[in-house]
Amino acid sequence: MSLDVASVRFAYRRTPVLEGVDLRVAEGGFCALLGPNGSGKSTLTKIIARVLSPASGTVSFGGRDLLAAPRREHARVVAYVPQSGATPFEQTVREAVLLGRTPHIGLRPTRRDWETVDAAIERLGLSELADRPLSQLSGGQAQRVLIARALAQRPRVLLLDEPTSALDLRYQIETLQLVRAVTREEGVTALIAIHDLNHAAHFCDQAVLLDGGRVVADGPPSEAFDAAVLSRVYGLDVRVSRGETGVEVRPAALETVTGVSAAPTESV
Amino acid sequence: MKPPSGGPATATRPSSPEPAAEQERRERQDRSGSWSRRLRSRGAWTGRPAVLWAGSVLSVLVVTWCVTAGTTDAGLLDVWRAVRLAVFGGVLTEDFAQTYSVIINLRLPRVLLAFAAGAALSLAGVVMQGLLRNPLVSPFTLGVSPAAAFGAALAILLTGGSAGSGSTLVIGSALGTALGVSALVLGLASAKAMSAATLLLLGIALTQLFEAMTAALQFVADENTLQAIVRWTFGSVNDAGWNDVLVVGACTVAALPLLLWFSRDLNAIAFAGDDAAKSLGVNVTAVRVGLIVVSVVLAAVVVSFCGVIGFVGLVGPHIARLAIGADHRYLLPFSFVTGGLLLVVADTVGRTVLAPSVVPVGIVVAFIGAPVFINLILTRRAAQ
Numbered sequence: 001m002s003l004d005v006a007s008v009r010f011a012y013r014r015t016p017v018l019e020g021v022d023l024r025v026a027e028g029g030f031c032a033l034l035g036p037n038g039s040g041k042s043t044l045t046k047i048i049a050r051v052l053s054p055a056s057g058t059v060s061f062g063g064r065d066l067l068a069a070p071r072r073e074h075a076r077v078v079a080y081v082p083q084s085g086a087t088p089f090e091q092t093v094r095e096a097v098l099l100g101r102t103p104h105i106g107l108r109p110t111r112r113d114w115e116t117v118d119a120a121i122e123r124l125g126l127s128e129l130a131d132r133p134l135s136q137l138s139g140g141q142a143q144r145v146l147i148a149r150a151l152a153q154r155p156r157v158l159l160l161d162e163p164t165s166a167l168d169l170r171y172q173i174e175t176l177q178l179v180r181a182v183t184r185e186e187g188v189t190a191l192i193a194i195h196d197l198n199h200a201a202h203f204c205d206q207a208v209l210l211d212g213g214r215v216v217a218d219g220p221p222s223e224a225f226d227a228a229v230l231s232r233v234y235g236l237d238v239r240v241s242r243g244e245t246g247v248e249v250r251p252a253a254l255e256t257v258t259g260v261s262a263a264p265t266e267s268v
Numbered sequence: 269m270k271p272p273s274g275g276p277a278t279a280t281r282p283s284s285p286e287p288a289a290e291q292e293r294r295e296r297q298d299r300s301g302s303w304s305r306r307l308r309s310r311g312a313w314t315g316r317p318a319v320l321w322a323g324s325v326l327s328v329l330v331v332t333w334c335v336t337a338g339t340t341d342a343g344l345l346d347v348w349r350a351v352r353l354a355v356f357g358g359v360l361t362e363d364f365a366q367t368y369s370v371i372i373n374l375r376l377p378r379v380l381l382a383f384a385a386g387a388a389l390s391l392a393g394v395v396m397q398g399l400l401r402n403p404l405v406s407p408f409t410l411g412v413s414p415a416a417a418f419g420a421a422l423a424i425l426l427t428g429g430s431a432g433s434g435s436t437l438v439i440g441s442a443l444g445t446a447l448g449v450s451a452l453v454l455g456l457a458s459a460k461a462m463s464a465a466t467l468l469l470l471g472i473a474l475t476q477l478f479e480a481m482t483a484a485l486q487f488v489a490d491e492n493t494l495q496a497i498v499r500w501t502f503g504s505v506n507d508a509g510w511n512d513v514l515v516v517g518a519c520t521v522a523a524l525p526l527l528l529w530f531s532r533d534l535n536a537i538a539f540a541g542d543d544a545a546k547s548l549g550v551n552v553t554a555v556r557v558g559l560i561v562v563s564v565v566l567a568a569v570v571v572s573f574c575g576v577i578g579f580v581g582l583v584g585p586h587i588a589r590l591a592i593g594a595d596h597r598y599l600l601p602f603s604f605v606t607g608g609l610l611l612v613v614a615d616t617v618g619r620t621v622l623a624p625s626v627v628p629v630g631i632v633v634a635f636i637g638a639p640v641f642i643n644l645i646l647t648r649r650a651a652q
Contacts, residue, residue, distance in 0.1 A: 049547040075549030082547075087539045088401045089594040095539075102536045103549035107529070108597065149540075153548070 001027040001062040003048075003157055003189050008057030010043055010213075017043045018054070019213040025206060027062070027156075028187040030180055032200035032221070035210035036234055041193035042083075044210070045159045048191065049080035061157055061189075075103035079155035081163050085146050087134060094130045096145050097121055100152030120152040124178070140171040147175065151182065158182065160192040164199070172196070176203040197249040201225065209233060222247045316598045319591055323605040327383070330609055334379045334616040339623050340370045347371055381508040381516060382615040382629060383608035385570045385577065388520040390584030390607020392563035394599055395527060397585055398538035399556050399563075400464040407567035407581040410453045410467065410560070411474035412446045416571040418478045419445025421485045421497045428493060438500070439572045446568035449474055454557060462553050463542075467560075503577030503630025505615055512573050519569050523562055524604055530559060531596040538596065577630045579637030580607050586644050610636070 003025040010018040018040045025031040033041045046052045048059050050071065059066045066074055079100070087096075097120055101113045109117075121130050124144040134142060143163060150158060160179065164172040176192075180203050183190045194200050200207055201221035209217035209224060211233040217224040225247050227240040237252040335347050346364075350371040353360060360368055392407035400409070408414075423441035453470045460466040486494055527534075533555045536545040542552050567581065584607030585599070592602045611629060614636055618627040 046543065049543075051543040051546045071546070071551055072549035075547060078547070080544065080547035082541070082544050085540060085544060087541075088403055089398075089538060089589070091539050091594055095593075095595060099536055099540050099544075099548060102532060102545075105532065107532070159547075 002029075003027075003191065004058075004060050005044070005048065006058045006060075008044070008047060008059065009055045010040075010047060010052065011055055017213050018047075021057070021210070021213070021215055023208050023215060023218060025189050025191060027189050028183050029206055030183045030190045030204045031192070031206040031208060032204040033191060033193040033208050033210065034195075034197060034200055039210040039233075040213045041210055042161050045080070045161045045191065045193050048157070049078060049159050050074055051080065072103045075153065077155060078157045078159065079150035079153040081146050081150045081158070081160040083161050083163070084166065085142065090133045090135060092131050092133055093121065093126055093137070093145055093148075094118075096134055097148045097152050100149035103153065116154065117152050120148040123151060124148040140167050143167055143171070143175070147178070156188060158188050158190040160190065160194075162193050162195065165195060172199065179203075197225065197230070201247045201249070202245075225249060316592055316595075320598060320602055320605075323591075323602055323609075327605050327609055331379055331383055331612055334612050335371060335375045337616050337620055338370070338375060340367065342367050342371055342375075351376070377510050377513045378505050378508040378615070379612055380513045381505045381574070382611045384513065384517040384520045385505065385574050386580050386584065386611025387604045387608035388516060388523070388566040388570050389577065389581035390588070390603040390610075391520065391523060391527060391600060392566040393581035393607070394585040394588070394596070394603045395534070395559050395563040396581075398534045398596060399559055400467060401538055401541065402464065402468070403586070404582075405468065406578070407563055408475075408571075408576075408578070410471040410564060411449050411478060412564055412567045413571050413576045413578075414475050414478035414482065415449035416442040416446040416568060417501050417576060418482045418485070419443070420500045420572075421482050421489075424496045424500065425485050425489055425493055442572040443568055446571060447565065449478065450561075450564040450568070454560065458557075462556050501576050502628040503571075503575035503633075504626075504628035505574055506626060506628065516569055516573055519566060520604075523566055524601065526562060527559065527600050528597070530555060531600055534559065534596045538594070575628075575630060577611065577633060579633050579641065580611055583637045583641050583644070584610055586641070590644075 005021055005023045008018055008021045009016070021040070021044060023031075033044060035041050043052065047054050048066070050067065053067070061077055064077075066078060069077075085096075094117060097117045098109060098113070100120065101109055101117065105113055118127075118130075121127055124147060126141065126144060126148060129137065129141060134145065137145065143166060147160075147163065150160075158179065164175055167175060176199055179190050179192065182188050192200075192204070204221060206219065207217070207221040207224040208215055209229065216233060217226065217229055222242060225240050227238055230238045230240065230249060239250050239252050239255060241248050241250070332344060332347055336342050336344055346367050349364070350368045352358070353368060354372050389407055393405075396405050396407055396409060397403050420438050420442040422445075423435075423438045427437065453467065453474060454462075456470055457463070457466045482497075486497055489497060533545070533550045536548050536550045537552060537555065540548060545552050570577070585603045587610070588599055588603035588606040591606070592598045611633060614633040615629040617636075618629050618632040621627065
């Protein structure tokens with residue numbers, strides 16, 4: 001079983017975004033989707049989540065075509081965590097997480113649905129906030145509600161679209177730890193669009209680097225991160241150092257300015 | 269102007285959520301991991317069916333009470349007697365004949381039409397607000413009411429003012445134009461993937477266009493025709509007959525289960541947004557088009573039969589949301605109740621406050637609705 005993306009192409013009107021993307025994530029793997037702004041990371045996650053339909057190409061999981069399946073069937077396999085989830089109406093945390101059961105429930109949720117919802121809430125450490133309205137939560141808490149919603153969906157594939165970009169350092173790390181735990185313990189395949197190369201290197205098994213709608217590097221972070229390639233893709237001179245704690249990426253400009261004062265473990 | 273018979277039913281409403289809140293507080297104080305405790309902490313949920321039942325009972329009481337209100341004296345017993353006579357038959361005594369006629373032929377259809385129209389507009393409002401993810405839209409946002417007004421004005425003008433507001437021609441013309449314009453809005457919006465913003469902007473554009481066209485018709489009309497056109501636009505249930513009740517009531521009652529069937533999808537779109545709803549397995553475009561059609565048909569039918577009654581479709585959903593929360597599984601049936609009640613009470617006020625003259629319900633409801641709505645806006649908790 002694996003998540004396979006094959007020659008996916010996509011264009012917004014006449015502007016091509018993805019020009020034939022191929023990648024494979026093994027079941028239970030945690031894959032980071034990297035690349036500069038506009039490289040097509042978000043678009044690719046949205047295509048796998050079926051928010052957008054590609055012009056051509058296929059997405060399959062365990063050999064099953066995900067793009068041809070009925071939407072509800074697809075939503076039972078793939079869950080998607082968007083960047084943000086502002087709602088125009090008041091809703092409690094528990095109600096918001098219950099939305100994750102949408103592809104599973106008929107007219108009304110059963111006791112099992114509620115148990116799944118409460119388990120997801122507990123897993124994200126939101127139990128005390130369960131009956132709070134969403135508008136009273138902080139940005140980090142609201143982001144965790146979205147992840148709880150995706151977990152309540154009980155997916156086999158979890159997609160996250162830059163879930164950490166609005167979070168402070170502690171929640172960034174906690175979120176990534178949580179997603180990694182979900183992949184390890186439940187065999188869920190996770191794909192995360194993320195900006196922080198060092199976080200990706202530390203938490204993910206696989207790093208896929210996109211540039212201009214094409215895959216330019218794919219593999220374990222320690223192999224996929226190449227100073228020359230990264231420098232070209234980001235248009236910025238970067239250094240890649242490989243130490244005991246894993247691979248680390250640092251802009252060359254920072255190294256010359258801050259010099260020795262920067263501790264190597266700081267960004268991990 | 270609070271109905272006396274509604275007293276006991278209203279009293280149950282504030283008291284039912286209270287134990288739930290109490291329980292919730294206790295839950296929060298001693299938080300341990302047991303399942304049974306967690307299940308009980310859903311106290312807030314068990315309150316909602318109770319609110320729904322209280323609302324339904326209250327509607328029956330208020331509707332009955334409103335039938336008794338008016339210049340001809342008629343008590344609750346008279347209403348019961350008249351309804352029993354009308355349904356099961358029996359001997360109509362000489363002294364009861366006039367009361368019977370007032371109740372069965374005038375007040376009952378009027379009150380029921382007001383309830384059905386209010387319920388329909390409120391339901392349509394909930395659906396539009398949810399689908400467009402905007403608490404400030406109403407069923408008329410897509411241009412239904414100005415289009416219907418134009419259709420009615422055209423029919424009145426072409427018949428030289430001879431067709432009354434209740435005539436089939438005027439109703440048909442209003443309904444046809446309203447549905448046609450809605451179809452046009454949806455057709456144009458499909459070019460932009462049915463996005464909420466596109467629908468809103470198109471609705472604004474067509475509202476302006478049809479208001480101008482109606483004004484043009486009024487400009488060329490003579491005195492009598494002009495008066496007939498203007499009179500049509502005051503929403504009222506003055507000429508309510510059983511046929512009107514049947515058509516509007518049937519549409520409303522049929523729409524409720526249909527909308528409830530889609531309440532899960534409506535929840536996903538309203539709360540999670542288009543993208544997330546798609547990823548949750550909802551066919552957003554199809555659901556949006558289908559439910560907008562239902563809500564536009566409801567609004568168009570009401571406007572065609574009763575004229576333009578604003579605010580109910582905006583305020584009814586908000587009152588319901590305050591009482592029962594925003595979950596559409598409960599919000600839809602409860603907004604049915606609040607919209608119906610609002611219009612019935614407004615109409616009763618309209619025909620009793622300056623009796624024997626009757627103020628059109630569209631005017632009364634705006635007087636009641638505007639302050640309520642302003643209050644809602646100012647007290648609304650910031651929900652992003």
